[in-house]
Amino acid sequence: MEIFLQACVNGLLIGGFYSLMGMGQNIIFGVMKIINFCHGEMLMIGMYLTFVFNSYFGLDPYLSIPLVVVIMFALGALIQHTLITPSLGTKSFTNLLFLTVGLGMLFQNLALVIFSPNYRTITTSYSSKTLSFGPVTMSLPKMISFIGLIIVTVALFWFLKYTPTGKKIRAVSQNPIGAEVVGINTKRIYIITYGLGCALAGIAGALLTLFYMVYPMVGASFSFKALIVVVVGGFGSIQGAFFAGIFLGLLETLSSLIVGPTYRDLTVFVTFIVILVVRQVIKLRRR
Amino acid sequence: MLNVSGLCSGYGNVQIIWDASFSVNDGEVVAILGSNGAGKTTLVRTITGMIRPWKGSVVFDGDELAGKSSRAILDHKIVQVPEGRQLFTEMSVYENLEMGAYSKETKAKLAESLEFVYKWFPKLKERRGQAAGTLSGGEQQMVAVGRALIGLPKLLILDEPSLGLAPNIVDDILSVAHSMAKEQGISVILVEQDITKALRMADRGYVVENGKITLEGTSEELEKNEHVKKAYLGI
Known part of the structure; x- marks a missing residue:
């Protein structure tokens, strides 16, 4: 029972990361109908930024988050303005596929050149502190990251629901023609959206750095997980991505507890294939 | 107030609108009539800046609008109710109406304009918290008209408001x-396909065929026109 609870807590934590990645991916998909294949690399850049701020400037990983957000937003906005918006004009899915996959490779290799392929970690005075809640023990960094994930998720929902810019993002996502009719500057919303998506991945990276190794390929598995979250949660659905991410995290930790780590990925993928098939069957029946 | 002359436009390199000229006076209802595919919606999109005109001029209250962005044209208070309504289906009725306030002025007058819209469409007040996509077609059309009215138009362009609606709801709208x-x-x-209804409401009308304006006149004149009778009214 204790192990089970512990696994649930860990599952929620890792699921929170998948959610954040999936939601960022889905905001971008909703607005521009493109899949951002370099989303995991944005997380990787966020991790390296946090690592650099900590090892060269002595900045606490959690205090570096505002800086990471600003840099990642600016990077995303720049990529959107100079590369993605012009490619959207070609209306070619292949162009955008190559563009975002290519950017991912570029960032991976840049990280390889700058930081070498070595695994890096950062330690702080509180890295090894733990907190106990009854039977569940959690390291302090994981606890802080968990709270951070909750804050960011709530803030994101609030932003999309109540702020004028958030409403415009939803408007463009739901009906681009309607958005133009009411005078929304679509290109500006594209820039904000992509910047926001990258910033969210950057935050996920910063929150991850204290208990996860940093290396140039670290984004790949998160890119992949974010894609699963988007497919299962529904393309363009923010709430869907949130729940799918949490579910994926729980499923991973619980299946490695129950069927063992060897069959973890098998269980996860079989479950999701079953979900997709069942959902499709329900959809067809309703017609 | 609106003077369109020699307007040409199209998509890619396919020309749809050929040398269209027409005018609208203050407080006038002008019908633009034509069958499906005649180019009516393309004409609307060209005037509202969603498509750049290839040639010709669109003068509104003395300002040349041809070639300006859709946002700039909206700032001149030319507001459209687009074909197919184009609502934000997962947003509430209230949020959809709110999105119609695009400028400082319209945002400042939002509360007042909302009252005005709710007075004309009391149903929308009842349903203001409901997602727009869950409304009936007629109610959705009301939201689309309401959203345009929130923009305090000087010129309101209704693109096929009757599409897919029951006749009595069309009359209301x-x-x-x-x-x-x-x-x-x-x-x-x-802009209408339903010519009988449109002519009953309009002061004047223009008939669009294959992207060209082929006929114009007052509603009475058009109703009596032999070609209109034969081609559109089935008489």
Whole structure:
């Protein structure tokens, strides 16, 4: 029972990361109908930024988050303005596929050149502190990251629901023609959206750095997980991505507890294939 | 107030609108009539800046609008109710209406304009918290008209408001448009396939065929026109 609870807590934590990645991916998909294949690399850049701020400037990983957000937003906005918006004009899915996959490779290799392929970690005075809640023990960094994930998720929902810019993002996502009719500057919303998506991945990276190794390929598995979250949660659905991410995290930790780590990925993928098939069957029946 | 002359436009390199000229006066309801595929919606999109015109001019209250962005044209208070309504289906009715306030002025007057819209469409007040996509077609059309009215139009362009709606609801929507023109002094362009209904509401009309304006006249003149009778009214 204790192990089970512990696994649930860990599952929620890792699921929170998948959610954040999936939601960022889905905001971008909703607005521009493109899949951002370099989303995991944005997380990787966020991790390296946090690592650099900590090892060269002595900045606490959690205090570096505002800086990471600003840099990642600016990077995303720049990529959107100079590369993605012009490619959207070609209306070619292949162009955008190559563009975002290519950017991912570029960032991976840049990280390889700058930081070498070595695994890096950062330690702080509180890295090894733990907190106990009854039977569940959690390291302090994981606890802080968990709270951070909750804050960011709530803030994101609030932003999309109540702020004028958030409403415009939803408007463009739901009906681009309607958005133009009411005078929304679509290109500006594209820039904000992509910047926001990258910033969210950057935050996920910063929150991850204290208990996860940093290396140039670290984004790949998160890119992949974010894609699963988007497919299962529904393309363009923010709430869907949130729940799918949490579910994926729980499923991973619980299946490695129950069927063992060897069959973890098998269980996860079989479950999701079953979900997709069942959902499709329900959809067809309703017609 | 609106003077369109020699307007040409199209998509890619396919020309759809050929040398269109027409005008709308203050407080006038002008119908633009034509069958499916005649180029009516393309004409609307060209005037509202969603497509760049290839040639010709669009003068509104003395300002040349041809070639300006859709946002700039909206700032001149030319507001459209687009074909197919184009609502934000997962947003509430209230949020959809709110999105119609695009400028400082319209945002400042939002509360007042909302009251005005709710007065004309009391149903929308009842349903303001409901997602727009869950409404009936007629109610959705009301939201689309309401959203345009929140933008405080000087010129209101209704693109096929009757599409897919029951006849009595079409009458309601059209009579609201008519009242806007006659009581509020808003000029209205009514783009329609349903020629009988459109001519009943409009002061004047233009007939569009294959992207060209082929006929114009007052509603009475068009109703009596032999070609219109044969081609559109089935008489």
